[in-house]
Amino acid sequence: DAKTTQPPSMDCAEGRAANLPCNHSTISGNEYVYWYRQIHSQGPQYIIHGLKNNETNEMASLIITEDRKSSTLILPHATLRDTAVYYCIVRPGTDKLIFGTGTRLQVFP
């Protein structure tokens, strides 16, 4: 079973920041937080991952709380193409990915 809790859906206006929360209160010390997204029925797309420090790349930022029990994925300027299902996954460094139901993000004009 997935070890994370995410809201089932969120809306965001185009051009605004999308902040997607994830709770992972039972995360272990050796587990990383990974974010993927799936646009329609395409293959999941890697976004970002982190262990305990905040991370940023060209797609998004990942903010992990100090106690590591929750995190937030930030898409700084959402576009219509960011409409997708976003998955927050916790796992040891090398292991299968266990997908939950994710958050369906709808970006509207």
Add this chain to the structure above:
Amino acid sequence: EPEVTQTPSHQVTQMGQEVILRCVPISNHLYFYWYRQILGQKVEFLVSFYNNEISEKSEIFDDQFSVERPDGSNFTLKIRSTKLEDSAMYFCASSPLVGFTDTQYFGPGTRLTVL
């Protein structure tokens, strides 16, 4: 940017037939995976493959399934005798090992329809 590729994009087969789904992982990646997603359901792990052998498999991956890396570039999933419930999107993924983590990159998937 290197990508995982999968062929065919759509495969239609009759129940009981054998199918082979093909994947070309990203060059120099060391770990290979198959996942599937039945329409409207979660993405499910099937099998992981490392150093020319299965490292982990799920309960779904029964004797009807097999994987192979026949050469240095391809990674295949074979279903020996397809069932209606095998109809799904099948995703291949590959990953390098960087430090203590591996990030899996997925292909576009093969839609398998069993009639």
